[in-house]
Amino acid sequence: MIYLANHREDKAKGDPKVGGHPAACASSLHITGALHMIAKSGYDYIANKPHAAPVDHTYNYMLDLFFKGALSADMEKFTLEEANTVMHGLRHFPQNGEPVFQSYHSAYDPDHHGFLPTGTVGIPPVNVGYMAHAYTFLRNHGYEVPNAHFWAIMGDSEFREGSVYEAVPDFAEREIGNLTWIVDYNRQSLDGHRITNKEIMNGTDDQRIERTMAANGWEVINLRHGQKRLDLFKKTDGANFKKFLEEELQDYELQALLLVKDMGALKKGLAKERPQLKKFLAAVTDDELFWGFRDFGGHDIMMLADAMEQSKQSKRKPTIIIAHTLKGWGLRSAAAPGNHSSLPSEDEVEELRKAQGLTGDTLFARFDEKTEEAKFLKERGSELEGEIRDHFKRRDKNWNYFQKQIQEGGEIPVSMGINLKMASYPHTQWMLGQLTAKLTRISNMSLEAKGDQKALPAEERAWKTPSELLVTMAPDVGTSTNLNPAMDGKIFGAQVVADYETEFGVKDKKTPDLVPGDDKSDRFLRFEIAEGNVMSCVGSYGKMRDFTGIPVMPLMTVYDFFVKRAHDQFFYNLYWKSAFILVGTPAGVTLSPEGA
Secondary structure (H helix, E strand, C coil): CHHHHHCCCCCCCCCCCCCCCHHHHHHCHHHHHHHHHHHCCCCCEEECCHHHHHHHHHHHHHCCCCECCCCCCCCCECCHHHHHHHHCCECCCCCCCCCCECCCCCCCCCCCCCECCCCCCCCHHHHHHHHHHHHHHHHHCCCCCCCCCEEEEEECCHHHCHHHHHHHHHHHHCCCCCEEEEEEECCEECCEECCCCCCCCCCCHHHHHHHHHHHCCCEEEEECECHHHHHHCCCCCHHHHHHHHHHHCCHHHHHHHHCCCCHHHHHHHHHHHCHHHHHHHHHCCHHHHHHHHHCEHHHCHHHHHHHHHHHCCCCCCCEEEEEECCCCCCCCCCCCCCCCCCCCCHHHHHHHHHHCCCCCCCCCCCCCCCCHHHHHHHHHHHHHHHHHHHHHHHHHHHHHHHHHHHHHHCCCCCCCCCCHHHCCCCCHHHHHHHHHHHHHHHHCCCCCCECCECCCCHHHHHHHHHHHCEEEEEECCCCCCCCHHHHCCCEECCCCCCCHHHHCCCCCCCCCCCCCECCCCCCEEEECCCHHHHHHHHHHHHCHHHHHCCCCEEEEEEEHHHHHHHHHHHHHHHHCCCCCEEEEECCCCCCCCCCC
C-alpha cells in the first residue's frame, strides 16, 4: 500500500514524496493482529498509533470488513473488487468517486468503525480512556450501552507526550478498568535510536514505564520475550542470557547488536566481553542466537492475545502492556537507525509478494476459501460484523428513544425564565450558575409528586430529559465558575472515602459537598488542575451521541487564559466532530465581577 502510494502513475514533476511508515507498521504487525484476530469485539473502540493505519486496513481487508456510506445496522459491504480497489488507494484522491484511504485513521475510511481518527499523537489514547469512562457513567445512570473494552496502541516515543502522563493517575483514580494501553516498545523514534539514561533512571525505559505505571495504580504486563527466547532460556546458562537481555543491556547497545548479521563474529565478541555467556553461546546455533536477539514478546501473537485477555479481567484498574518489538520486523530496514520513513525498494516488495504466494500482477489477495486460514477469517469476520451491526442497532434504538422523550416533553422554550432581579450585576458567569442550578434541580425532580417532594412544574417539563443529559466538569474551577449547585453532593466518582466531615461534625454547609458517589443524581466530574484532561473528557463525552445514540450534553468551564493549555485537545475535538459546550470565564487583566 505504501509503496503504491509513493509510485503512483499520476505523479507529476515536483510532487512531494507521499511518505509512509513501513517500519512502524511492521513493529506493530502482531500487536494489531492479536487485537483484530482474537482480543477485540465489534463493540470495542481502538486508538491506534497513526503510523499503523495501513496494518489496520490490511486486517480489515482480510476479515472482509469494509463498508459503504454512513455507519448503520444495515450498511452495505464492499465487493471483493471494490475492496481490492481501495487497497490501491492509500493517500489517494478519488477521481471518479472510487473509495480511498486517508493518510491515517480517518472517519472517511471504509473501515473506520470502532476506530478513533488519528494523525495526532498523545491525544487519541487519552480520548479513548475517557470514552471508557463515559460508557461506565452511562451504564451507571441506567442507560443501555454495549459491554465494550477500549484500547490504545502507541509508540514508546509517543509515550513521553505530556498529555499521556497527565491522564495516567486520573484514569487509575477513576477506576477505568475497561481500558488497555499498549506501548509498541521498539526503542526507536523518528530521528533514530532512542538513547535513555540507564544509570540515572535505574534501568531501561521499559522498566521506568513499568515502575511509573504501577506507582500510579495501573496493572502492568511487561511482554519482553517470545516463545523462542523462553525455550533458549532453558538451555545451558540460559538464565545468564535472560539476565543479560533484561538487566545488563542498554537499549542502544541492543539496537546496535541487532544490526550485526554475522552470528559467528557476534558469538566471539560476546564471549570475550561477557564471559558469563560462554557456555550459553557454545550451546546454541547461529540461527538460535539470531532469533534469541529478535524474538521479542511483541511479535508472539499468542502471548500478546493472552496478555490482552488478561487485561480485560481487571475491573477496577486500567492495564498497560509493554510489548517489546523490532522496528522494521521482517524488512531489510529492521533496526536501522533511519528506518522510520524509509521505503522498501521495488525488488524488496517483489520478494515480499512472492513470499506470500502472490503471482502475476496481483498485489492484494485473500486466502483461498478452501484453506483453514480462510475458514478462520470468515468465521472471525462474521463474528465481528454481527457485533458491529448490533452496536449500531442499539445506537439507533437509543436515539429513537430520546427523540420520543424530548417530543413528549414538549417544545423546549427559548428562555429558562431566570429572574434577573436576583443579582445586582447579572454578568454571564452569574447567568451560567443560574442556568446550571436550575437544570440540576429539574434533573432531580420527579414528574409526579412523591411524599414531601413536589411534582415538576408543567412549564419546566420540557427541560426534564435535557437536564438529565447534562454532564458538567471543570479543571478545579467549578466553584469559581459558579457550578456549585451542580457539584454539591453530586460528584460522580469511585466511592473511595467515607464522609468524614459529617462523621466528625465539621461539615461546612456553605461549601459544596465533594465526596464522590455513583448515584443517578451524580453528574459532575471533578478534576485537578488538568485542562488537557478535561478537554479530552468533554470531547469524549460529546461523542456519545454518535457512538451510543445517547445525546449527552457535556459542559466544561475553564478560565479563558488557561484554555491555551488544551488547544491541541480542543482542535482534536473539533476535528473529531464532537458536540460539547465550552464556557470560558473572561478573567480580564484585573479581578472584576466577571473574572476569577
